[in-house]
Amino acid sequence: MNTFVSYFTGNQGEILKLTLEHCGMVGAAMTLGILVGVPLGILLTRKKHLAPLILGVTTTLQTIPSVALLAILMLLPLIGGIGVKPAITALFLYSLLAIVENTYAGIEQVHRPTVEAGRGMGMTDTQILTFIEIPQALPIIVAGVRISAVVCVATATIASYIGAGGLGDLIFRGVGRANNAMVAWGAIPAIGMSLTVHTALTLFERRLQSRTAPNFKKIAILCGIGAALAISLFLFWTLDLTGGKKVIVGSKPFTESELLGEMVAQLAEASGATVERKFYMGGNVCFDSVKSGAMDAYVEYTGTGLVAHLKQPALTGSARVYDKVKRAYKKRWDLNLLTPLGFNNTYAIAMQRGEAEKHKLSSISNLKGRGLRCGFDLEFADRPDGYPGLVKKYGEFCKDVKQMNPGLLYQALANGELDTISAYATDGRIQTLDLVVMKDDLEFFPPYDAAVLTGPDLFAKVPGLQEKLEALAGEITDREMTRLNAEVDSKKRPAAEVAREFLTSLDLL
Amino acid sequence: MIRFEKVAVRFPGGVTALHELTLEIPKGQFVALVGASGSGKTTALRLINRLQDASEGTVFVDGKDVATRDPIELRRSIGYAIQGVGLIGHMTVAENIALVPRISGAGKEEQREIAKFGVNRMHMTAEKFLDRYPHELSGGQRQRVGIARAMAADPNIVLLDEPFGALDNIVREDIQDEFKEILGGLHKTIVLVTHDMHEAIHMGDRIIVMNAGRVVAEGTPEDVVLRPKNDFVKKLLGRRRNELQRFAKESGE
Numbered sequence: 091m092n093t094f095v096s097y098f099t100g101n102q103g104e105i106l107k108l109t110l111e112h113c114g115m116v117g118a119a120m121t122l123g124i125l126v127g128v129p130l131g132i133l134l135t136r137k138k139h140l141a142p143l144i145l146g147v148t149t150t151l152q153t154i155p156s157v158a159l160l161a162i163l164m165l166l167p168l169i170g171g172i173g174v175k176p177a178i179t180a181l182f183l184y185s186l187l188a189i190v191e192n193t194y195a196g197i198e199q200v201h202r203p204t205v206e207a208g209r210g211m212g213m214t215d216t217q218i219l220t221f222i223e224i225p226q227a228l229p230i231i232v233a234g235v236r237i238s239a240v241v242c243v244a245t246a247t248i249a250s251y252i253g254a255g256g257l258g259d260l261i262f263r264g265v266g267r268a269n270n271a272m273v274a275w276g277a278i279p280a281i282g283m284s285l286t287v288h289t290a291l292t293l294f295e296r297r298l299q300s301r302t303a304p305n306f307k308k309i310a311i312l313c314g315i316g317a318a319l320a321i322s323l324f325l326f327w328t329l330d331l332t333g334g335k336k337v338i339v340g341s342k343p344f345t346e347s348e349l350l351g352e353m354v355a356q357l358a359e360a361s362g363a364t365v366e367r368k369f370y371m372g373g374n375v376c377f378d379s380v381k382s383g384a385m386d387a388y389v390e391y392t393g394t395g396l397v398a399h400l401k402q403p404a405l406t407g408s409a410r411v412y413d414k415v416k417r418a419y420k421k422r423w424d425l426n427l428l429t430p431l432g433f434n435n436t437y438a439i440a441m442q443r444g445e446a447e448k449h450k451l452s453s454i455s456n457l458k459g460r461g462l463r464c465g466f467d468l469e470f471a472d473r474p475d476g477y478p479g480l481v482k483k484y485g486e487f488c489k490d491v492k493q494m495n496p497g498l499l500y501q502a503l504a505n506g507e508l509d510t511i512s513a514y515a516t517d518g519r520i521q522t523l524d525l526v527v528m529k530d531d532l533e534f535f536p537p538y539d540a541a542v543l544t545g546p547d548l549f550a551k552v553p554g555l556q557e558k559l560e561a562l563a564g565e566i567t568d569r570e571m572t573r574l575n576a577e578v579d580s581k582k583r584p585a586a587e588v589a590r591e592f593l594t595s596l597d598l599l
Numbered sequence: 600m601i602r603f604e605k606v607a608v609r610f611p612g613g614v615t616a617l618h619e620l621t622l623e624i625p626k627g628q629f630v631a632l633v634g635a636s637g638s639g640k641t642t643a644l645r646l647i648n649r650l651q652d653a654s655e656g657t658v659f660v661d662g663k664d665v666a667t668r669d670p671i672e673l674r675r676s677i678g679y680a681i682q683g684v685g686l687i688g689h690m691t692v693a694e695n696i697a698l699v700p701r702i703s704g705a706g707k708e709e710q711r712e713i714a715k716f717g718v719n720r721m722h723m724t725a726e727k728f729l730d731r732y733p734h735e736l737s738g739g740q741r742q743r744v745g746i747a748r749a750m751a752a753d754p755n756i757v758l759l760d761e762p763f764g765a766l767d768n769i770v771r772e773d774i775q776d777e778f779k780e781i782l783g784g785l786h787k788t789i790v791l792v793t794h795d796m797h798e799a800i801h802m803g804d805r806i807i808v809m810n811a812g813r814v815v816a817e818g819t820p821e822d823v824v825l826r827p828k829n830d831f832v833k834k835l836l837g838r839r840r841n842e843l844q845r846f847a848k849e850s851g852e
Contacts, residue, residue, distance in 0.1 A: 207685025210650055210758070211699050211748075212674030221698075225689045 093582070097271035105260070109279040112256040115249060116242045116283070117320035119178045123185030123238055125317070128231060130186070131193025132219065141194065148187040156180065156248045157372065164252055164378065171384040172340075172368055172375065177254035181246055185238040192234025196227030229298040236291035243284045247276070252375055253340065253368030262370045266344050266497040267579050268519075337552060340376040340388040341369040344496050345578045345585065346435065346516060346540075346571065350389035352589035353562065354542055358387075360599055361555040374398065377543075381423050386548045390427070391435060391538035395419065397475045404475035404536040408434065411537050424546040429563035430539040433516055433571040437470060437535050438527040439480075440513035442503060446526045453529040454484050461489035462509035467496040470512040475536050477512070483534045500525075514538075516568055518576030540566075558598060565596055600626045601647055601756065601788065606656035608642050608812075616642040618812045619656065626755075629782065629789045631803030633796055633835070639812040640792045644758050647790065648677045660756065675703055678749035678757035678787075682764040685745065686733040692718065692744050693729040699752045717747035720781060739770045746778065750785075757782075759791045763798065775801055796835060800824060800847045808832055820847045 098105065134141045151159075163169060163176035170176055200223050208218050224231075250258030260276030263269075337358045341351030348369050355365045368385060377399060379385035395415040396402050405411050412430055419425040439454055451457060464487075470476035471493045481487075492508065499511040500519045513520060513527065515538075520527060542559050549556040566574075570592075577588045593599045601624040608617040617639045624630050632640040645651035646658045649670040658665045665673060686695050694701075696717040697710035705713070715725045721743035733741055742762060749757050763771045779802055782789060793799055799806050800820040808816040808823060808831070816828045824847040827833045836843050 201685075201688075203681055203685045204687055205685075206650075207679065207681050208687070208698075210645075210648055210674060210679035210681065211702075212671050212676075213698075213702055214671055217702055221690075221702075222687055226687075 093271045094274060097269075097275055101275070105275050105279065108255060108257050108259055108276070109283070111254075112243070112246055112258075112280065113283065114320065115174060115178055115181065115246050115254065115256055116239065117316065118174075119181030119185055119242055119246075120235070120239050121317045121320040122178070122182040123189050123242075124235060124313075126182075127186050127189030127234075127238075128193050131190045131231075132197065132224075134190070134194045135197045135223075145187075145191060145194070148190050151183045152187045156184070156245055157251060159183070160248065160252050161375075164375070171382065172253040172338075172371070172379045173384075174249070174254045176252055177246070177249035177256075181242050181249070184245055185242050188234040188237040188241075189231070190234075192237075193227065193231050196230030196234075197223045199230070200226040229295045232291055232295045232298060236288060236295070239287045239291065240284050243280055243287060247280060250370060251372040253371050253379075259370060262343055263348070265495055266348075266370065267582075268497050268501055269579075269582055336366055337363040337387070337548065338366045338368055338379075338385045340367075340371050340379060340385045342376055342388070343370045343372060344514070345518070346514065346575050347389060348585045349574055349578060349589050350431070350540060350542075352585050353593055354387050354389065354559065356586075356589060356593055357558040357562070357598065358552055358555055361552050361558060363552040363555070380425060380543060380545050383545060385545070386551070387542055387544040389431070389540050390543040391540055392427075392430070393436065393475060393536040393538040395427070395543075396536060397473060398469075404479060404534075406533050406536060408537040408539050412539055412541070419543065426544045426546070426549075428542040428544070428559055430541040431562055432540075432564045432566045433568040434537050434539050435514045435516045435568075435571065436530075436538040437476065438513045438515045438520075438530070439510055440503070440520060440525045440527050441510045442506075443524050443526045445509065446528075451528065452526075453531040454480070454487075454534070455531050457487035457510070457528065458485040460487050462487055463490050463492075463507070464488035464510055465492045465494060465499045465502055465508040466512040467499060468493050480534055483532050516571040516575060518572055518574070518579040521572055521576050522580040540571075561598055562596070600624065600659075600661060601790070602659040603643070603646070604657045604659070606643075606646060606653045606658055608639075608646070608651060609654045616812055617646075620812075620814065621656075622807065622814060622817070624788060624790065626788055627786045629791070629802060629804045631791045631793055631799035631806050632809060633793055633799040633806055634809035635794060635835075637811070638809040640809045641760055642812075643809070644760055644790055644792045647756070647758055648674045648679060650674075675699055675752060676754055676756075678752070678754040680745045680749040680757075680759050680762045682761035686741060686748070688733055691730050691732055692736070695733065695744060696748045696751050698748060703752065713751050717751050718744070720750070721747045722777065722781075738766050739774050742766060742774055750787075754787070756788045756790070759789065761793055762791070763793075763795075771798075772801075778802070796824070796843055797839070797846065800843060800850055808835065820850060823847075 130144065134144055159180045160176060163179050164171065169179045205218055205222055208222050213221065246256050247258035247261055249256050250262050257276045257280045260272050264272030264276060339351050339355040339358065341347040351367065351369055355367055358365050376385060376388045377390065380388065392411045392415050393404070396411055397404055400415065400418050416427040419427050441451065446452065466477055471491065472478065477491070499508070500523060502508045503511045503525070504523050513525070515527065519525070574588055574592060577583050578585050590599065603620045603622050606617060606620045607615065609615050620643060632643060634640045642651055646653055647660060647665070649665050652666065693711060693714035696714040697705065700713050701710050714729055718725050718728050723740065723743055728740070736744065745762060749759070763774060766774065775798060791802055803820060806817065806820055806823045807814055810831050816823050816832045823832060824836065824844050827836065833840070
């Protein structure tokens with residue numbers, strides 16, 4: 091409870107900022123959803139033969155998993171890239187179903203004799219729509235907006251996956267660091283927002299249903315103000331106000347990547363650049379973004395580059411792998427992989443120390459045929475240099491494989507729900523949770539030397555940054571990285587502070 | 600005056616709703632179109648204000664072919680009320696009554712005056728009813744408002760499609776009496792569609808009996824009821840024949 095309160099008091103500013111971002115994203119998406127969805131629903135009542143097609147499309151959109159939809163949208167021109175644009179587009183597409191469907195159904199259920207009487211009295215189609223159909227359908231349309239908005243608030247947390255910010259940042263980062271207070275402060279404002287939207291719109295529906303004439307002028311003005319606010323927020327984010335000097339630094343969704351991202355970001359700031367941080371981005375989002383020019387730098391691992399990006403079989407030998415990856419990055423995509431930072435964060439198989447000692451297990455060979463309950467992170471579970479390759483080399487040792495977020499793996503292992511997990515060799519929690527790493531006695535795991543990967547024009551944009559980044563080369567040992575990770579994960583210190591302290595100790599700041 | 604000349608209506612799918620209908624409704628007459636459902640009586644009514652267009656033949660209103668008139672303008676010049684009244688639920692009695700003047704461009708005060716006049720004419724108290732919503736009215740009151748709305752723009756022709764259909768018998772007869780009295784003094788051409796012979800006898804100056812898209816009998820209530828021209832009319836009078844004949848005699852006197 092204490093950490094819960096203290097997290098809030100220490101991070102009010104960030105929580106507020108992320109909440110506002112979240113509101114803005116939801117507001118912009120819902121505004122678009124209403125502006126497009128309501129007219130579309132009305133159109134369907136006029137062109138009924140289109141209804142199955144359009145409702146089919148909106149239903150199908152709804153069934154696309156949100157992460158998949160984001161990944162697809164990222165690749166599209168104009169709305170693509172990283173950040174709020176694809177996120178708002180995705181939320182907008184999701185919002186359509188309920189709005190279109192309810193508008194359509196709402197107008198369809200309007201008492202036909204009333205419409206017929208209106209027509210017989212000489213009302214034009216537009217007058218029938220505005221005097222009879224829309225007012226009568228309004229409670230149902232508002233219900234559609236309410237359903238969409240509540241879903242939208244929840245779904246918007248996923249936007250963090252592609253660097254759009256919002257409360258998802260706290261949730262993903264909190265899960266990654268096993269920091270429950272952080273997760274809670276991401277979730278609570280989102281819950282509050284959902285409940286507020288739900289309650290406000292429910293009350294509004296009730297008022298409309300009470301049949302006394304709604305004040306349409308007032309409603310129109312309120313909607314107008316809301317739309318203007320949402321659109322200006324949207325423009326504020328999408329327009330690049332700082333111009334070409336802005337540098338975008340990313341990180342993968344775990345603490346170490348964030349720490350290293352912080353270091354790159356702070357060094358860029360020290361070189362006079364304005365930096366936008368896109369941390370805790372999902373899977374391959376960072377690499378895709380640097381490739382497409384939407385991101386300037388992040389820290390990649392040589393093993394990942396070799397297997398995931400170059401699609402080559404895993405190799406051993408740090409220097410050999412680095413050399414190969416560096417040259418391929420340059421040749422194929424004109425990207426620069428700087429000299430490795432010093433540590434090798436290879437994959438590892440970790441167990442609780444007590445268990446390992448009890449069964450006298452010290453190497454991966456010892457595990458063969460033991461039928462363990464295994465937990466792997468999503469990448470590890472299906473990469474050729476992950477579990478599938480490991481089984482080929484060492485033989486099967488799992489009876490059951492659970493795939494989950496890296497942060498949750500450690501908790502599950504510590505709770506005894508899993509026997510063994512995939513881990514990163516430099517993870518701070520190996521120290522703090524007193525885990526042991528099984529020796530890779532057959533030399534299966536390729537090296538995962540960390541190195542800064544930059545886009546082609548970063549150094550031209552920020553003179554002096556290259557020297558600063560090169561100065562970091564070789565400075566971070568396995569031990570040092572593990573310690574830095576533990577500072578953030580176990581001592582719950584902000585990554586920015588830990589990174590600054592480290593850079594200062596090297597006289598780089 | 601309303602005139603039908605060899606008017607046929609065929610619906611898509613081949614159903615013929617009206618066969619070569621020819622009839623004339625003189626100015627100021629109260630005509631009741633009677634028939635079972637599917638007889639074509641409502642289709643005939645809807646031809647007058649172009650809610651339905653003729654497949655063949657011509658409908659004239661005040662000497663002009665309706666097909667040549669703008670349907671919106673035509674409808675605004677003709678009063679219209681239907682079964683279940685079709686009052687708009689989120690509008691007050693005043694707003695409902697003044698709807699046609701409003702969409703035709705009348706100002707706020709004029710609308711209010713029209714609404715006041717309309718409810719007063721229907722023997723309702725303006726102060727009490729003008730600002731109520733339809734769901735706060737009884738069935739009979741709604742019916743009155745529906746008629747008041749049909750008459751709001753002071754049209755020369757009023758079309759009533761089963762306007763009393765939703766009322767129970769006792770209320771219906773009271774309201775029929777009242778309407779006959781109100782409408783009778785206004786010298787308007789009124790076309791009433793009903794399936795109820797009793798209502799037709801009671802309200803109409805003239806009755807037109809329809810079946811399967813054709814006129815099977817027409818004349819004054821006495822003509823039609825006392826001297827049934829054919830089996831169909833006899834069947835329509837049915838078991839209430841004696842009662843209806845007595846009623847027609849009384850109404851005639």
